[in-house]
Amino acid sequence: MHISTKTGYAVRALAELAAHGQDSPISVAQICERQTLPPKYIEQLFRKLKKKGIISSVHGAHGGYKLERPNKDISLKDIMAAVDENFNYTYCDTEKETLEYCCGDPCGFSIMWVEIKEHLDNYFSSITLDTILEKIEENA
Amino acid sequence: MHISTKTGYAVRALAELAAHGQDSPISVAQICERQTLPPKYIEQLFRKLKKKGIISSVHGAHGGYKLERPNKDISLKDIMAAVDENFNYTYCDTEKETLEYCCGDPCGFSIMWVEIKEHLDNYFSSITLDTILEKIEENA
DNA sequence: GGATAACATAGTATTTTAGTAGGAATTGAC
DNA sequence: GTCAATTCCTACTAAAATACTATGTTATCC
DSSP states (O other), X not given: OOOOHHHHHHHHHHHHHHHHXXXXXXXXXXXXXXXXXXXXXXXXXXXXXXXXXXXEEEOSTTOEEXXXXXXXXXXXXXXXXXXXXXXXXXXXXXXXXXXXXXXXXXXXXXXXXXXXXHHHHHHHHHXXXXXXXXXXXXXX | OOOOHHHHHHHXXXXXXXXXXXXXXXXXXXXXXXXXXXXXXXXXXXXXXXXXXXXXXXXXTTOEEEESSOGGGOBHHHHHHHHOTTTTOXXXXXXXXXXXXXXXXXXXXXXHXXXXXXXXXXXXXXXXXXHHHHHHHHXX
């Protein structure tokens, strides 16, 4: 149980987009210079974020990325779900059948895992890019 | 962000101890037979749990393990912290210096990560073996 | 046409995960 | 005192995930 580097990087990169505003795009190169991030890696994360409809891209010179939704409508949960493929797994997920010693789903524990998943989903949904920006400014 | 297999296994095994009561120990073999768990792996997890003072052991024949504290005083957070070494890490942890592209700790984001860590700590502390047993019985 | 970007795929070194294997040390029962 | 049951300990391992880098191709603006 931990926040992945992918999620951390994505939050930092998207915060840069959020601070910039939705009008004009910024390039990955610019973002990575400002936030000290590995450009090729961020490119990959951004393609995932695009697939999920969180950001959009402008091709070619003076192109780049911008947010598809206002800051308040992009949550940490959205970011995690887009970037970190292990997110959404609780222990004992029916769809994850690689586990050899599962208790058999549904079992007595299933309800608990589902409740935990729901709690985490709610919590991470409540943290959005606008509240993240507020915290950064308070801390600056 | 996900519940590790280690945590899931440990919860299932400890629930068996909790259901049994603190009077007499149960062996890993018994627990693993009842819960369908890999004995050698559970042995390792139990040694970690013992180091953290969550369970105690009785050597030799008719030996085994039992809980060191009442069910209500053993939380999911305790279990995770004992068994899953990546627990307690937030992104941008000062003690984890392997990260190449860290934002530099403390940075504008630090407060947010700490708040998330505190929330998760509180939440997982509120889930204890007695509430877990209750849910299993409701579901049975 | 050239510079600037996103897009795409593949490779890679390191670490983590989810176990197994084999044996040593300790205790209870007979 | 021996034997069986059990914890304890270390090491090994196959597969996956992690955190990247490398090498292009394609689209757009000037």
